[in-house]
Amino acid sequence: MLIGHFNYWIVVVLMMIGLYIVIAHGNLIKKIVGLVIFQTSVFIFYISMAKVDGGTAPILADDISQYSNPLPHVLILTAIVVGIATTALALSLVVRIKEEYGSIEEQKIQSQDNLSQDKLSQENLSQDNKILVNQSQINQYQTSQAQENQIQEYQQDGKHR
Amino acid sequence: MIAHFPILQVIIPLMAAPICLILKRPKLVWLFALIVSGLAFSISILLLQQVMTSGVISYELGGWQAPWGIEYRIDKLNAFVLLIITAISTIVLFAAQTSIEKEIPKNKHTYFYVLFLLSLTGMLGIVATGDAFNVFVFLEISSLSAYALIAIGKDKRALWASYQYLIMGTIGATFILIGIGLMYQMTGTLNMQDLSQRLPEVAQTRTVFTAFAFVIVGICLKLALFPLHLWLPNAYAYAPSIVTAFFAATATKVAIYLLIRFTFSVFGLSFSFTTIPLQTLFMALGLLGIFIASTSAIYQNNIKHLFAYSSIAQIGYMIVGFSLTTVAGLTATLLHLFNHALMKSGIFLALAAVMYRIGNVQLNSFYGLGKQMPLTMAAIVIGGLSLIGVPLTVGFISKWYLLVALLEQGWWPVAVLILLGSLIAVIYIWRIVEVAYFKEPLLNNKPVKEAPLYFLIPIWTLIIANIYFGIDTRLSVQVAEAAAMSLFEVTP
Amino acid sequence: MLLGIYGLLSAIFFVAMDAVDVAFTEAAVGAGISSLLMLVAITMTGRNENTTRHKPISALFIVIITGGLLLYGTFDMPYFGAVEASINSHVVPRYINDSMQEIGIPNIVTSVLASYRAFDTFGEVVVIFTAGIGVLALLSVGRRPKDDDKIASINDSMSEQYLVVRIVTKMLIPFIMLFALYVQFHGDFGPGGGFQAGVIFAAAIILYAMLFGLSTANKVINQTFIELMAALGVLLYGCVGIVSLLNGGNFFDFNVLSNDPIAGQHLGIILIELGVGCTVASVMILIFFNFAGRKELQNNNSNKNEESC
Numbered sequence: 001m002l003i004g005h006f007n008y009w010i011v012v013v014l015m016m017i018g019l020y021i022v023i024a025h026g027n028l029i030k031k032i033v034g035l036v037i038f039q040t041s042v043f044i045f046y047i048s049m050a051k052v053d054g055g056t057a058p059i060l061a062d063d064i065s066q067y068s069n070p071l072p073h074v075l076i077l078t079a080i081v082v083g084i085a086t087t088a089l090a091l092s093l094v095v096r097i098k099e100e101y102g103s104i105e106e107q108k109i110q111s112q113d114n115l116s117q118d119k120l121s122q123e124n125l126s127q128d129n130k131i132l133v134n135q136s137q138i139n140q141y142q143t144s145q146a147q148e149n150q151i152q153e154y155q156q157d158g159k160h161r
Numbered sequence: 162m163i164a165h166f167p168i169l170q171v172i173i174p175l176m177a178a179p180i181c182l183i184l185k186r187p188k189l190v191w192l193f194a195l196i197v198s199g200l201a202f203s204i205s206i207l208l209l210q211q212v213m214t215s216g217v218i219s220y221e222l223g224g225w226q227a228p229w230g231i232e233y234r235i236d237k238l239n240a241f242v243l244l245i246i247t248a249i250s251t252i253v254l255f256a257a258q259t260s261i262e263k264e265i266p267k268n269k270h271t272y273f274y275v276l277f278l279l280s281l282t283g284m285l286g287i288v289a290t291g292d293a294f295n296v297f298v299f300l301e302i303s304s305l306s307a308y309a310l311i312a313i314g315k316d317k318r319a320l321w322a323s324y325q326y327l328i329m330g331t332i333g334a335t336f337i338l339i340g341i342g343l344m345y346q347m348t349g350t351l352n353m354q355d356l357s358q359r360l361p362e363v364a365q366t367r368t369v370f371t372a373f374a375f376v377i378v379g380i381c382l383k384l385a386l387f388p389l390h391l392w393l394p395n396a397y398a399y400a401p402s403i404v405t406a407f408f409a410a411t412a413t414k415v416a417i418y419l420l421i422r423f424t425f426s427v428f429g430l431s432f433s434f435t436t437i438p439l440q441t442l443f444m445a446l447g448l449l450g451i452f453i454a455s456t457s458a459i460y461q462n463n464i465k466h467l468f469a470y471s472s473i474a475q476i477g478y479m480i481v482g483f484s485l486t487t488v489a490g491l492t493a494t495l496l497h498l499f500n501h502a503l504m505k506s507g508i509f510l511a512l513a514a515v516m517y518r519i520g521n522v523q524l525n526s527f528y529g530l531g532k533q534m535p536l537t538m539a540a541i542v543i544g545g546l547s548l549i550g551v552p553l554t555v556g557f558i559s560k561w562y563l564l565v566a567l568l569e570q571g572w573w574p575v576a577v578l579i580l581l582g583s584l585i586a587v588i589y590i591w592r593i594v595e596v597a598y599f600k601e602p603l604l605n606n607k608p609v610k611e612a613p614l615y616f617l618i619p620i621w622t623l624i625i626a627n628i629y630f631g632i633d634t635r636l637s638v639q640v641a642e643a644a645a646m647s648l649f650e651v652t653p
Numbered sequence: 654m655l656l657g658i659y660g661l662l663s664a665i666f667f668v669a670m671d672a673v674d675v676a677f678t679e680a681a682v683g684a685g686i687s688s689l690l691m692l693v694a695i696t697m698t699g700r701n702e703n704t705t706r707h708k709p710i711s712a713l714f715i716v717i718i719t720g721g722l723l724l725y726g727t728f729d730m731p732y733f734g735a736v737e738a739s740i741n742s743h744v745v746p747r748y749i750n751d752s753m754q755e756i757g758i759p760n761i762v763t764s765v766l767a768s769y770r771a772f773d774t775f776g777e778v779v780v781i782f783t784a785g786i787g788v789l790a791l792l793s794v795g796r797r798p799k800d801d802d803k804i805a806s807i808n809d810s811m812s813e814q815y816l817v818v819r820i821v822t823k824m825l826i827p828f829i830m831l832f833a834l835y836v837q838f839h840g841d842f843g844p845g846g847g848f849q850a851g852v853i854f855a856a857a858i859i860l861y862a863m864l865f866g867l868s869t870a871n872k873v874i875n876q877t878f879i880e881l882m883a884a885l886g887v888l889l890y891g892c893v894g895i896v897s898l899l900n901g902g903n904f905f906d907f908n909v910l911s912n913d914p915i916a917g918q919h920l921g922i923i924l925i926e927l928g929v930g931c932t933v934a935s936v937m938i939l940i941f942f943n944f945a946g947r948k949e950l951q952n953n954n955s956n957k958n959e960e961s962c
Contacts, residue, residue, distance in 0.1 A: 008727040016720040022328060024712035029695060031328060039335055040683065046342050047672045057673045058761040059843065060753055069745050070761040072345075073672045074770060075294055077762075078777045079338065080675070081848060081933075082301045084682050085784030086331050088940050089308055091694040092791045093324045095947060098698040100317040109321055116318075168904045175779060176891045179884030182786070222772045224906030228744050231772045272790040279783045286776065298776035302783055309787030339723075346730060349743030359743075371726025 007048045014041035026106040028094045032087060039083045046072040046079075163207070167220040167233040170204045170243060171285045173197060178278040187270035191258040194274045198254050198281065202247040209240040213643065219291070227291070228352035234291030237644035241495065242288045242418045245502050249410045250281050252619045253403060253506060259615040260403040260513045263520070264314050273313055277407070280306035284415045293341045293427070294351045296419065297334065300383075303415070304330050307408065314401035322395035329392045333382030340376030343368050344427075356427050364432050373437070376423055384416035386480060387450035390473050394457075397469035402513030402522075405465060409472055410506035414498050417479055421491070425648045434486050443484035448578055450477030455585040459592070464515075464522040467589055468508055471548060474582065475501050481575065482563050489566035491645035492638070496562055499637050500547070500555035503630065507623035508544035511537050514612035514620065527593060529602035530609075537612045538597050540620045545590035547627050550583045554631040558638075673844040674762045681852040686937060689859070693944045697951060757915040758841040758922070766846070767922040771905045774925070775890055778932050782887050785936030789880070792943040794950050815864065822864050829857040837930045838923070847926040851933025858934075859941045867945050876942060879935045886932030893924045 018041055021034025050072035058070035094104055101109050177197040181190045212218060212235055220233040235243075254277070258270075265273055283303025287296055308330070312323035345351055347368050348359040363369055378389075385393040397405045424433040434440050454473035461467040475497070482494035512522055514537045519526045531538045547556035560583065567576040602608070611617075630637050748765055756764045766774050833854035840846030862870035894904045902909035907921030 005727050005730065008730060009724065012720055012723045012727065015723065016716045019332070019719060020712055020716045022332065023715060024709045028324065029691070029698060033691075035328065035331055036687065038332070040679075042335055042339055042342070043675070043679070045339070047675060049342065049346050050672065057844075058749070059673070060749075060759040060761060067749050067761070068672070070748055070765055071351075071745055072342075073675050073762045074765045074773070075342075076672070076675050077678055077766060077848065078294075078298060078773055080678050080682055081777050082298070082780050084687055085305060085780050086301070086327070087687060088690055088784050089305055089787045089791075090324070090327050090331075091690050092788045092940075092944070093308070093312060093320055093327065095694055095697050095944070096312070096791055097320045097324060099951070100320060104698050113318055113321065165898055165904065168898075172891060172894070172904065176888060176895075178779075179782065179887045182880055182884040221903055222905050223768060223770075224903045224908060225769050229747055230769050268793070269790055272786055272793075275786050276783070276790060279779065279786070282779070292773075295773055295776065298773055298780065301780050302776060305780060305783045305787060309783070309790050313790045343726060349745070351744075366729035368726045368729045371722055374722060 008045065011041050011045040011048065014044070017041075028097065028104040028106065029091075032090045032094070035090070036083065036087055039079070039086075043076045043079060043083075046076050163211070165220070166204050166208050166211070167218055167235050167289055168222065170201060170208065170247075171233075171282060171289055173204070174201055174278045174285065175282040178275050178282065181271065181275045181278060185271055187267075187274075188258065190271055190274045191254070194257075194278055195251070195254045197278065198247065198251040201281070201285070202244075202251045205240065205243040205247045208235055209237075209244050209640070212237050212240040213640070228350045228355040231295055232291040232352055232354070233289050234354065235289060237640065237647045238418065238421065238495070239288050241640050241644050242414060242498065243285060245414060245499055246281070246284050246288070246411050249502055249506050250277075250407060252622055253407045253410075253510065255619045256406075256510055256513065256616045257403050259613055260517055261401060263517055264401040264403075266315065269313055273310070273401075276306045276310050276313070279303075280310060280407075284411055287415050288418055291353050292351055293344065293353055293356065297338055297341060300334055300337070303412070304334060304383075307412065310404045310408075311396050311400040314399075314404075316399045318395070319399035319401075322392070322399050326392040326396045329382055329389070333379040333389075336375045336379030336382070338379075340372045340374075340379060343372035343375065347372070353422070353427050357429060360428060360432070364429075364436070370436070373428055373433070377420070377439075380416055380420050380423065384413055384420065384480075385473055385476060387446050387453060387473070387477065390450065390454070390476075393473060394466055394469040397472065398463055398465040402465070402509065402516045405469075406506050406509035406513055409469070409509050410502040413472070413476055414502060417476070417483070417494070417498060421483065421494075421648065430486065430649070440484050440486060443480050444575065447477040447480035447484060448575065450474060450480070451579075451582040452585070455582055455589070458589045459585070461589075462524045464524060464527065464593065465509070465512055467593075468505070468512070471586065471589070472501075472505060474586070475505070475548070478559070478563060478579070478582075481579070482566060485566055485570055485572075487566060487570060488642070488645045488649055489562070489569055491648065492642045493559060493562035493566045495641035495644055496637055497559040499641065500559045500627075500630065503555055503623055503627050504544050504547045507620055507627060508541055508548075510616065510620045510623065511540040511544065511612075514616040517616065518609040518612060519606075524592070524596060525603055526606060527596045528600045528606065529597070531598035533602070533609050534611050536617055537620065540624045541597075542590075542594055543624050543627060545586075545593065547631070549586045549590060552631075553628060555627050555637075556631075558631055558634050562638075674760070674846065674849075677844045677849050678852075681849050681856075685856060686852060690940065690944065693941075693948065697944075697948050755914075756918045756922075758919070760841055760843065760846075762844075763840050763846055763922065763926075767925055768905075768907060768918060771894075771907075771921075771925060774929065775894070775905075778887055778890055778929050781936050782883055782932055785883055785939050788940045788943050792947045794943070794946045819864055822860055826857050826861055829860070830854060833857065833930075833934075837926060840926055841919075841922065847929025848933055850926075851930040852937060854930070854934040855937030855941070858938050862942065862945065867942065867949060870942070874938070876939070879939050879942070883932050883935035883939065886928045886930070886935065888928075889931065890925050890928035893921055893928070897921070 015038055018034050018038030022031050022038060025031055025034065050069040052066060052068045058067045058073065097109065098104050101112055103109060174197055177193065181193060184190050184193060218235040221227060222231045222233065224230070261270060261273055280303050283299045283306060286299030287303065290296055290299065308323050308327045311326065312320050341351070344356060344360070347363045347366060348356055350356055350359060360369060382389045397409060400408070451474045454470045454477065458467045458470035458474070461470065479494045479497050482490045482497065484490070515526070515530070515534065516522055518534065543554065547554035550556045550560040560579065564576050564579060567579070748761055748769065752761055752764045756768050758764055833850045836845040836853060837847060837850030840850070858870070858874065861873070897906045897909050898904055900909040907918045908914040910917035910920050
């Protein structure tokens with residue numbers, strides 16, 4: 001039983017190496033490398049599933065009777081292309097991130113984002129303070145206007161009398 | 162032609178994408194995309210009518226019978242989701258050209274429409290197909306275009322958000338691929354219908370259990386179910402506003418569709434929920450998502466962030482309904498699929514209008530906005546009321562059905578928790594309302610005009626739909642209930 | 654570099670597993686294009702890395718759970734190479750036994766890929782097209798004529814150093830393209846087909862661009878033309894399907910493309926493989942041109958900064 005399944009175990013080990021690299025490393029390019037390793041090990045898994053003892057490549061020829069399973073091959077061809085498409089897109093994102101942030105380390109990028117976030121919330125706070133100040137200024141202005149109006153009324157009342 | 166509708170539904174947007182690339186001029190491309198999306202919408206209406214009257218439609222691609230060829234299988238659940246996606250895409254596209262003028266560099270406008278159509282195609286393809294590997298391929302189409310769409314704008318934070326989404330999304334998709342491979346290994350087939358017939362024989366093996374686990378975890382990554390939701394807030398907040406309006410209403414709905422499809426139709430009800438304590442797990446995760454996300458929403462100053470967290474909470478509601486595994490629970494989830502799409506795309510379109518006029522969506526900018534942009538703010542208010550679940554809105558209908566379903570099964574504590582979640586929503590909606598209507602504009606804020614008509618028409622179409630379907634619920638409830646019941650008939 | 658070796662090793666492994674088509678594709682794509690893109694990306698982002706590894710414990714935790722679950726799942730799997738495994742007895746026998754009568758080409762993988770599951774391959778072409786557009790959307794740089802002259806003058810002075818390489822490459826490129834065409838049309842009978850051919854053709858163009866400079870390559874094939882070709886490839890593939898719709902069959906039903914079903918199948922397969930090759934080649938070239946173009950932009954900007962200082 002052990003020998004029958006060893007190929008799957010090797011694949012699992014490869015997969016886990018890939019997954020670990022993706023999660024643990026902070027460098028963006030290394031994450032992508034981990035992702036590629038992860039995906040390729042899935043391909044190996046599918047292909048080893050397809051192998052038949054004593055079979056050959058699934059191309060029909062007159063003197064061959066046993067063929068390996070062609071369906072996983074088809075699926076993996078598609079998956080390889082999907083993998084390269086994802087890698088290309090991921091790499092172009094990393095290039096842009098480097099241009100905009102100046103770094104491809106996860107921590108540096110996140111700290112830059114946090115800094116800008118803090119700046120924005122500070123602005124929010126100062127805006128709130130400004131409103132309060134403005135509000136009180138408006139109140140003061142209104143009360144002084146009201147006082148002036150009262151004084152004028154008294155003066156006019158005084159004149160009338 | 163009618164017989165070919167299942168495939169035309171997906172092919173028309175798909176072929177339109179490269180044509181957009183050839184056409185080049187943005188305004189022309191926009192009109193073309195709008196017409197194509199409208200066509201897809203009409204096809205989905207006709208498909209739904211056909212399915213409601215004559216039952217499941219099966220379409221063999223290449224003329225090869227399933228499982229040797231790929232099969233498109235439209236039943237009531239699919240048709241419902243197809244309708245939602247195409248409707249939202251058409252309405253959102255109406256405002257797209259105006260919105261992206263300020264948020265995306267001019268030389269990239271054509272690429273935006275190509276990617277939008279590709280994203281639409283991907284989602285439609287996931288929903289319409291009856292073949293498991295085909296799901297993976299179209300999942301990747303929709304994901305790749307999503308990553309590019311999020312990062313295409315001028316905000317640099319979107320690049321980092323898109324990268325995080327890419328990493329998590331690709332891990333999720335690869336998990337799904339592993340699951341499909343394991344399922345194939347044990348049954349020899351990729352067709353969903355065939356799988357559902359052949360899986361019960363091998364259901365007790367550890368391999369199938371592993372396959373199930375991987376598929377579900379992969380889907381949950383795409384679903385943004387707590388705790389796998391980390392990519393969603395940044396991705397929704399920093400993407401171009403029109404992109405958020407589209408994705409908030411469609412991307413996670415497709416993931417929920419996949420979840421329902423795989424647990425009910427492929428693996429079967431008994432396997433999915435009895436072999437593994439999925440019911441308690443999902444109910445717990447759903448509730449956690451509701452509370453943690455709603456509470457996070459209260460503290461956000463970026464309003465797009467706020468509503469992104471609100472979306473995570475709403476997904477929690479849908480998962481709670483799903484975890485009940487009764488017809489009533491599933492009906493509530495499907496209803497909320499429809500209603501949430503209406504609510505969120507309306508709100509995010511209104512935010513897009515605010516972004517267009519003001520240039521940011523910080524809470525500061527909303528001071529006094531109630532007077533300056535009355536129609537837009539009213540839309541946000543009504544959408545917000547819908548999120549809370551005030552009667553006369555669709556939000557109320559979904560919550561009502563969910564509560565009824567919960568009480569039917571005797572889950573009193575959970576029902577109380579759902580109501581509490583709605584109360585938290587009141588808090589964060591009130592923050593915006595208070596600032597917009599009861600405060601004066603800040604000194605730094607320049608006066609702004611109301612949003613252009615290109616925004617107001619789609620926004621108010623959605624908001625009026627919000628109210629209409631909140632009062633006349635026959636259409637949505639009928640379809641949701643029929644879809645839920647059909648799923649229960651099919652499973653062994 | 655290691656990634657390229659990893660790709661090559663996987664390719665060898667695939668050959669050992671009788672998966673010749675897959676090996677071919679993995680060698681071309683994984684070892685070839687993938688390494689190339691990585692190298693270009695690394696030149697733009699710096700070779701050094703801060704050795705801060707945060708959260709290794711939680712990563713280890715997740716990995717152990719996932720790995721453990723997978724290992725747990727392998728116990729009930731059919732043995733490696735088992736003939737009676739269900740995957741070899743359910744759907745596949747028809748492919749192996751009947752494909753000669755139904756489709757008439759020896760390469761079973763091509764007949765499954767291009768006929769039985771043609772829609773999956775269509776989806777795959779669209780994935781590649783999407784990635785190409787995505788890279789365009791993120792990295793595209795509008796070319797301005799005056800920059801071209803500056804770049805051309807820089808390239809001329811550099812390329813004199815690589816005289817031997819230039820001459821050898823000039824002789825090789827036609828052969829590479831010929832080989833690509835051979836792979837394209839011979840995919841029915843041996844390993845090969847649209848993807849591999851597309852990648853090889855793109856490699857020829859990329860080789861030319863690497864040695865003679867991007868601006869010269871742009872004069873030979875310009876970006877608008879390549880975008881057009883990428884779109885046309887997808888459209889060609891889809892139109893084959895639409896023609897079969899118009900002829901009365903289902904989408905991608907090649908039997909109705911001609912009076913004789915077998916001839917129809919052959920015609921359909923050749924056309925869609927052509928569409929695939931066209932799009933794949935164009936997208937690979939586009940991706941490379943955009944990465945390299947961005948690099949030149951970065952170089953020019955830093956040169957300008959130096960000059961202004």
